[in-house]
Amino acid sequence: MSLMPVSEALENLLEGVEPRETVQVALDQANGRFLAEPLVSTRNQPPFAASAMDGYAIRHSDLSSDKTVLEVIGEAPAGHGFTGNVQSGQAVRIFTGAPVPEGTDTILIQENAERTGNRITVLELPQKSAFVRPAGLDFSKGEVLLSPPLCLTYRHLALAAAMNHEQVPVIRKPVVAILATGDELVRPGQDPGPDQIIASNHAGIAALVEDCGGSPLDLGISRDDPIELATHVRRALDVKADILVTLGGASVGDHDLVQDVLGQEGMDLAFWRIAMRPGKPLMAGRLGKTKVLGLPGNPVSSLVCGLLFLKPLLQAMLGQNPNQTSPQQAILGADLPENDRRQDYVRAALSEDENGRAVATPFSKQDSSMLNLLAQSGALIVRPPHALGETAGTMVPILKL
Ligand SMILES: Nc1nc2c(c(=O)[nH]1)N[C@H]1C(S)=C(S)[C@@H](COP(=O)(O)OP(=O)(O)OC[C@H]3O[C@@H](n4cnc5c(N)ncnc54)[C@H](O)[C@@H]3O)O[C@H]1N2
Numbered sequence: 001m002s003l004m005p006v007s008e009a010l011e012n013l014l015e016g017v018e019p020r021e022t023v024q025v026a027l028d029q030a031n032g033r034f035l036a037e038p039l040v041s042t043r044n045q046p047p048f049a050a051s052a053m054d055g056y057a058i059r060h061s062d063l064s065s066d067k068t069v070l071e072v073i074g075e076a077p078a079g080h081g082f083t084g085n086v087q088s089g090q091a092v093r094i095f096t097g098a099p100v101p102e103g104t105d106t107i108l109i110q111e112n113a114e115r116t117g118n119r120i121t122v123l124e125l126p127q128k129s130a131f132v133r134p135a136g137l138d139f140s141k142g143e144v145l146l147s148p149p150l151c152l153t154y155r156h157l158a159l160a161a162a163m164n165h166e167q168v169p170v171i172r173k174p175v176v177a178i179l180a181t182g183d184e185l186v187r188p189g190q191d192p193g194p195d196q197i198i199a200s201n202h203a204g205i206a207a208l209v210e211d212c213g214g215s216p217l218d219l220g221i222s223r224d225d226p227i228e229l230a231t232h233v234r235r236a237l238d239v240k241a242d243i244l245v246t247l248g249g250a251s252v253g254d255h256d257l258v259q260d261v262l263g264q265e266g267m268d269l270a271f272w273r274i275a276m277r278p279g280k281p282l283m284a285g286r287l288g289k290t291k292v293l294g295l296p297g298n299p300v301s302s303l304v305c306g307l308l309f310l311k312p313l314l315q316a317m318l319g320q321n322p323n324q325t326s327p328q329q330a331i332l333g334a335d336l337p338e339n340d341r342r343q344d345y346v347r348a349a350l351s352e353d354e355n356g357r358a359v360a361t362p363f364s365k366q367d368s369s370m371l372n373l374l375a376q377s378g379a380l381i382v383r384p385p386h387a388l389g390e391t392a393g394t395m396v397p398i399l400k401l
């Protein structure tokens with residue numbers, strides 16, 4: 001049986017995937033969303049020369065090496081500029097953020113002025129233009145300040161607000177319909193029958209989808225019954241899901257019906273079975289405009305395939321560079337045997353040595369049903385097909401979890 005290499009499968013999956021459409025969302029809905037179009041400033045910031053300190057707006061040319069005395073002729077709080085023109089020998093009381101009055105060019109901070117009635121004495125000479133923020137210091141009208149690809153965070157949203165955008169154009173969240181399959185499964189919180197287990201993959205994959213910026217849609221659990229499976233699959237198409245993720249039923253057993261049913265529903269199969277462990281029975285295809293990703297049922301296989309395939313697919317749909325999970329290096333913490341023909345993703349504890357370097361120590365058990373070990377793992381050690389045995393202390397590529 002030939003197995004497709006991981007890199008080829010990923011390339012195949014991402015081929016021709018375009019970012020989803022642009023939607024406008026309010027700033028308070030935009031955190032963590034992906035910017036769809038360049039954001040252009042609609043104004044200068046600050047829009048006027050503004051004081052950066054509380055003090056007095058003065059004319060620098062008035063200052064002399066002797067103690068200069070100036071007459072205070074008015075006040076400029078933030079939001080209320082002084083309207084007059086300041087002449088030689090005059091000053092205006094000013095506060096942080098207020099426009100610098102006409103005729104003045106320098107701010108004398110109040111700590112360096114002694115005030116008596118309407119007069120101030122300059123105690124320390126400021127530099128010319130001290131504490132004046134020129135108009136447009138931060139940015140100017142027409143400048144492109146934010147550009148895709150970009151995941152909007154608090155910093156970008158504050159800037160978008162300062163540019164006077166009430167809404168921002170973001171890429172629509174891809175909808176990922178998630179369908180678990182199997183007679184043995186019940187939802188978390190339910191009482192399983194004697195031969196049943198709790199469906200865990202759904203919770204993990206839904207969280208991964210959210211982390212990646214997608215919108216998970218719970219299609220529930222289908223029994224191992226072709227008619228029930230087909231009904232669930234059609235629901236994913238009815239809601240125009242961008243991706244249908246099936247969990248389980250991907251392998252070769254008599255009750256692994258997923259691929260047959262999807263085929264009957266019209267799926268174009270792109271690939272099935274890849275040279276990867278865990279995750280060999282991974283399947284991908286297309287049902288109309290919906291991408292189909294059939295993840296293996298074994299929980300660790302499901303989640304590792306989610307990380308390696310579903311995540312990049314979502315990144316591509318969100319206009320991001322989908323190669324963000326490139327491996328880092330760590331010191332191997334224990335010997336590893338020779339690898340077979342499947343690229344291996346070895347669950348490993350991550351620690352630091354005395355020099356602060358990352359150490360990845362593989363767990364001795366690697367069964368793909370063991371979620372507890374995956375939860376304890378800090379990294380996956382990536383082992384290419386047919387890698388030779390490696391001894392502790394060598395450098396190995398890892399994917400941090
Ligand atoms: N004869 C062969 N048997 C198997 C092969 C093979 O090549 N030849 N491949 C094995 C590999 S590798 C994997 S991985 C599994 C995956 O099989 P399926 O995708 O068909 O998954 P199921 O058989 O439905 O389930 C496998 C296992 O996982 C449990 N499961 C399923 N869904 C969930 C869920 N949502 N949450 C938690 N656990 C789930 C299920 O109960 C099974 O224990 O096939 C091997 N067999």
Ligand code: MOO
Pocket residue numbers: 276277278279280281296298301368
């Ligand atoms: O590929 Mo399966 O995922 O080895 O357990």
